[in-house]
Amino acid sequence: MLKSKKAEVIEQLTTSFANTTAVVICDYKGLTVSQLEELRKAARAKDTSVQVVKNTLATIALNNAEMSGVEIKDTNIFIWSDDVINAAKIAADFAKDHDKFVIKAGYLDKEPANVAKIEAFAKLPGRDELLGMLAATWMAPITNLAVGIDALRRKKEEEA
CATH class of the missing domain: 3.30.70.1730 (Ribosomal protein L10, N-terminal RNA-binding domain)
Known part of the structure; x- marks a missing residue:
């Protein structure tokens, strides 16, 4: 060379x-x-x-x-x-x-x-996996709230 x-x-x-x-x-x-x-x-x-x-x-x-x-x-x-x-x-x-x-x-x-x-x-875990885990952690309370509200809505509809 x-x-x-x-x-x-x-x-x-x-x-x-x-x-x-x-x-x-x-x-x-x-x-x-x-x-x-x-x-x-x-x-x-x-x-x-x-x-x-x-x-x-x-x-x-x-x-x-x-x-x-x-x-x-x-x-x-x-x-x-x-x-x-x-x-x-x-x-x-x-x-x-x-x-x-x-x-x-x-x-x-x-x-x-x-x-x-x-x-x-x-x-x-890689960068993308870590970001996904972080997003899931941040979204968990909102997801749980949405599931709870939906369950409450179904319960009210059944009672009516």
């Missing part, structure tokens, strides 16, 4: 990593191209990026983005997103289905994260 191309890749990755809240580093050794495309497709559906990057270039980009503390070695694929839970879920779900795909480490809110922390975030 030419030095100018390396600089371009580092600059693009630095920008991407600096503007993201989660980076998950995984080992993909032994996966087929079609399996990696399956991962990319799942990630694209949730506005998440997936890329295989040389370790030296990724290390430089992460350091430039003020993320350090995780040693990067062997074969790695990087998954990053603005939504911490999405990045963790994509990696954890794909790891469940593919034995050769292993979560190594990552960064959550620019802090180093181990596998246990990433898997814990993967178990949390």
